[in-house]
Amino acid sequence: MVKSRVDVLVLNSNETITLDSRDGETGLGIVDNGGVAINQGKIVLAASTELLERKFRARRTIDAEDEVILPGFVDPHTHLVFAEAREAEFQLRIAGASYMDVLRKGGGIIETVNRTRQASSESLFQSGMERLDTCLESGSTTVEIKSGYGLREDDEFKILRTVQRLKMYHPCNIVPTFMGAHAVPPGESSSEYVHGVINEMLPQVSQVGLAEFCDVFCERGAFDSIESKKILGKAAKLGLKLKIHADQFTDSGGAEVANELHAISADHLVHSPTKQLGKMTKTEVTPVLLPSSSQSVLAGENADARGMLALGLPVALGTDFSPSNWMLGQLTVAALASRELRMSASEIIRGITINAARAIGLEKRVGSLHAGKHADLVTLRAPNHRWIGYTYGERLVDNVLIEGELVVQDGRRIL
Numbered sequence: 001m002v003k004s005r006v007d008v009l010v011l012n013s014n015e016t017i018t019l020d021s022r023d024g025e026t027g028l029g030i031v032d033n034g035g036v037a038i039n040q041g042k043i044v045l046a047a048s049t050e051l052l053e054r055k056f057r058a059r060r061t062i063d064a065e066d067e068v069i070l071p072g073f074v075d076p077h078t079h080l081v082f083a084e085a086r087e088a089e090f091q092l093r094i095a096g097a098s099y100m101d102v103l104r105k106g107g108g109i110i111e112t113v114n115r116t117r118q119a120s121s122e123s124l125f126q127s128g129m130e131r132l133d134t135c136l137e138s139g140s141t142t143v144e145i146k147s148g149y150g151l152r153e154d155d156e157f158k159i160l161r162t163v164q165r166l167k168m169y170h171p172c173n174i175v176p177t178f179m180g181a182h183a184v185p186p187g188e189s190s191s192e193y194v195h196g197v198i199n200e201m202l203p204q205v206s207q208v209g210l211a212e213f214c215d216v217f218c219e220r221g222a223f224d225s226i227e228s229k230k231i232l233g234k235a236a237k238l239g240l241k242l243k244i245h246a247d248q249f250t251d252s253g254g255a256e257v258a259n260e261l262h263a264i265s266a267d268h269l270v271h272s273p274t275k276q277l278g279k280m281t282k283t284e285v286t287p288v289l290l291p292s293s294s295q296s297v298l299a300g301e302n303a304d305a306r307g308m309l310a311l312g313l314p315v316a317l318g319t320d321f322s323p324s325n326w327m328l329g330q331l332t333v334a335a336l337a338s339r340e341l342r343m344s345a346s347e348i349i350r351g352i353t354i355n356a357a358r359a360i361g362l363e364k365r366v367g368s369l370h371a372g373k374h375a376d377l378v379t380l381r382a383p384n385h386r387w388i389g390y391t392y393g394e395r396l397v398d399n400v401l402i403e404g405e406l407v408v409q410d411g412r413r414i415l
């Protein structure tokens with residue numbers, strides 16, 4: 001047989017997790033001793049090493065012996081662009097202060113807003129690049145990034161332009177989200193601020209094309225469900241896709257707003273009523289759970305992942321990286337999802353790949369090793385997929401490829 005020429009072959013893995021079929025015990029589409037053929041940045045075929053070697057010859061071969069091959073991880077929820085950090089506030093939380101108490105006293109998000117307003121675009125870009133390198137070296141190839149630490153037009157735009165620059169210069173796929181309604185800025189009433197978001201910021205964001213999604217922090221002390229609905233309703237009219245921070249600290253009606261407006265995702269859902277979760281099976285809102293965020297607020301409360309999975313919902317997982325929850329790796333999220341949410345390895349793998357892709361509307365392009373999709377993949381030094389969630393993820397990532405380019409080798413960014 002004449003062999004077809006492809007750009008890259010990744011071969012000899014213990015397991016190749018394609019997520020391209022719901023067959024078998026795990027529903028992960030596992031190919032034993034498999035690999036992937038890649039051409040022009042796209043997946044050609046995920047199959048056994050033997051078949052791939054028979055069908056193809058490649059310009060470059062990557063050996064994944066003793067490893068597991070997976071689609072590159074998708075992080076559907078980060079607040080990655082902001083200045084400095086808030087480690088002192090974390091000490092206050094350890095001593096007993098609640099997250100919302102700190103915010104009401106002008107700390108929390110507001111403290112980061114003040115620092116981010118003072119920061120130069122260049123410093124935001126540089127710290128953004130470094131943080132994205134950590135995402136990439138932790139196996140994430142697609143990362144959603146929200147604005148929300150400017151809270152006035154110029155500074156929200158400074159953040160969104162930084163996100164656009166990161167998108168241009170970093171190998172990760174970046175999905176930008178406008179989240180002007182992250183907190184009410186000091187000295188303004190929420191109605192005044194909501195008016196500005198709807199009538200000034202949103203039309204500009206959509207006109208300049210700075211964001212694909214609009215998100216709102218729907219919570220007591222931030223924006224209520226009526227305000228959230230107004231903002232997201234306007235965003236939808238302007239052609240933006242919708243996300244919502246829903247019911248993180250209290251049942252604030254966030255899940256209901258997500259269902260009414262058919263948001264792409266509703267995130268957190270720690271206090272959402274079961275009835276609204278049930279409705280998501282019809283409205284096709286993807287639930288995004290953020291167990292590290294729940295852990296960082298130290299309230300000991302978690303979303304009901306088991307209940308959502310029992311309803312048949314495609315539960316996605318994200319980091320919620322922010323100054324109040326400093327973690328960038330989806331394998332660490334996996335460790336928390338198994339321990340805090342009682343999710344199995346298979347459920348977690350779907351949560352950080354195909355379901356996470358669904359939560360940002362990219363399920364047709366990334367999130368599985370389906371022929372024709374972007375050749376974004378990661379190889380892990382692990383004997384089998386059950387090591388995801390079992391370990392905390394340290395030194396597990398070996399290679400990362402984005403659109404067929406090897407960008408991480410031996411766990412370090414090389415391109």
Ligand SMILES: [Zn+2]
Binds near residue numbers: 078079245320
């Ligand atoms: Zn968040």
